[in-house]
Amino acid sequence: MSGSNVIPFRFQSGAHQTELSARQTGNLEIAAQTAVVINAAPSREQVSSAESIYPDLEGSSTTALAVALGLLQEADQLLGEAVSAAENDNLIAADDAAQRVEALLPELFCCRSLGDGFGTVILSIYHGLNNLGGQPVSKSQIAVMAEAIRRLRREPLLDYDAALVLASKLERSGMSVDPPSLSIVGELLLD
Amino acid sequence: MDLSSFQLYSITFEVRYDPGFLLYDKAGLFWHALRQAHPTLKLTQVAPAKVVGNIDDQYQVSLELERFAADTFNPLTPTKIESYLGLCGTWLSRATDMLELTLFSRIGLRLIYRKSYSNIGDASKELLALELLKIPTGKHFGIEGQPVGPVYSIRWEDGKLGMQVNLRTQQRKLAVEPPLGERAFERIDKEFFDFDFDLDYYTMVSVAVGQFSAKDWIQQAMRVIRRDSGVFLGG
Numbered sequence: 128m129s130g131s132n133v134i135p136f137r138f139q140s141g142a143h144q145t146e147l148s149a150r151q152t153g154n155l156e157i158a159a160q161t162a163v164v165i166n167a168a169p170s171r172e173q174v175s176s177a178e179s180i181y182p183d184l185e186g187s188s189t190t191a192l193a194v195a196l197g198l199l200q201e202a203d204q205l206l207g208e209a210v211s212a213a214e215n216d217n218l219i220a221a222d223d224a225a226q227r228v229e230a231l232l233p234e235l236f237c238c239r240s241l242g243d244g245f246g247t248v249i250l251s252i253y254h255g256l257n258n259l260g261g262q263p264v265s266k267s268q269i270a271v272m273a274e275a276i277r278r279l280r281r282e283p284l285l286d287y288d289a290a291l292v293l294a295s296k297l298e299r300s301g302m303s304v305d306p307p308s309l310s311i312v313g314e315l316l317l318d
Numbered sequence: 319m320d321l322s323s324f325q326l327y328s329i330t331f332e333v334r335y336d337p338g339f340l341l342y343d344k345a346g347l348f349w350h351a352l353r354q355a356h357p358t359l360k361l362t363q364v365a366p367a368k369v370v371g372n373i374d375d376q377y378q379v380s381l382e383l384e385r386f387a388a389d390t391f392n393p394l395t396p397t398k399i400e401s402y403l404g405l406c407g408t409w410l411s412r413a414t415d416m417l418e419l420t421l422f423s424r425i426g427l428r429l430i431y432r433k434s435y436s437n438i439g440d441a442s443k444e445l446l447a448l449e450l451l452k453i454p455t456g457k458h459f460g461i462e463g464q465p466v467g468p469v470y471s472i473r474w475e476d477g478k479l480g481m482q483v484n485l486r487t488q489q490r491k492l493a494v495e496p497p498l499g500e501r502a503f504e505r506i507d508k509e510f511f512d513f514d515f516d517l518d519y520y521t522m523v524s525v526a527v528g529q530f531s532a533k534d535w536i537q538q539a540m541r542v543i544r545r546d547s548g549v550f551l552g553g
Binding site: 186 | 523
């Protein structure tokens with residue numbers, strides 16, 4: 128290559144750039160080698176809520192997705208109230224809001240056809256609240272539940288691995304997210 | 319005129335994403351699985367960054383480095399559309415998992431409705447009768463005649479969703495020449511005159527994989543198109 132001049136040609140096409148290199152050896156000659164430079168970074172703003180990308184959620188109110196998004200919006204709002212109440216040390220109001228969220232969970236579970244991730248998060252919250260055995264939910268538990276519901280509202284078709292991360296967070300907040308029958312099976316196996 | 323006087327001619331669902339380089343390692347797995355599910359699959363185009371296959375001559379699936387697409391064509395019965403929705407949902411999901419995609423940069427649905435005429439003049443008159451275009455009357459450019467081949471195109475965008483509407487008339491020619499000496503069939507020469515109502519519905523923002531249900535999105539987009547098409551067609 129020594130002694131030859133490299134002339135770069137750059138063509139812009141959408142988000143992609145194609146770069147050709149040419150060697151000038153007396154007559155201009157396009158080199159056989161072409162390098163394709165592709166921008167790997169996402170070039171567009173990311174949408175924040177799932178609702179805004181669906182053209183007609185109201186017109187499809189019976190589908191699992193529309194039902195789930197409606198219920199998640201309600202649960203998100205209730206957990207927002209619970210977080211505010213807990214921050215003001217009004218744990219009775221916070222627990223009341225959490226119980227109203229609990230009442231939405233069976234219907235949300237009916238939308239589990241959306242995916243394993245969705246079902247896992249809903250079941251984890253359901254068992255987490257049930258396994259408290261009447262004890263009021265703590266501030267940190269409300270915060271983690273609110274985070275999980277918000278995430279589902281944003282990504283109702285969340286993948287299973289991401290759902291497991293949320294279930295682990297619920298567990299770390301002191302909630303037991305497994306069904307009570309599972310602990311009996313566990314004990315039997317240990318015996 | 320309303321949408322019922324047109325025939326739904328083709329549907330194209332397309333998802334674009336940042337380069338899915340795992341395509342170079344796993345493309346065979348995708349096409350192997352698709353052929354197991356649809357034994358009539360025939361590949362029509364094969365290149366490292368793009369493979370296209372036809373299923374039953376009814377559906378076309380394309381998997382590329384930066385794009386997944388599925389098409390279906392006339393005749394489009396409700397059963398066929400339902401199968402197509404299933405195909406889009408299932409195989410987009412497989413491609414997404416395989417390429418380990420997290421974001422879709424653009425999602426689009428293109429529907430072409432078509433109405434056929436015996437000549438281009440009738441098709442043009444029908445489009446012009448919608449009064450979407452303002453056409454000067456009289457002699458222009460030294461030509462006194464009827465305007466033919468009108469095209470109307472407009473886009474709506476709200477920052478998240480967009481829609482491009484095209485109304486056009488066109489003349490298509492089909493010519494099939496038998497090989498020299500072949501007597502089994504005659505040369506085919508056909509001309510078609512169409513009025514196309516062509517709609518492209520698309521997202522303008524990146525969408526997380528976990529936000530997107532292909533079946534729901536396509537069904538809703540199709541419903542919105544059917545509901546609001548009267549604005550253009552005067553129905």
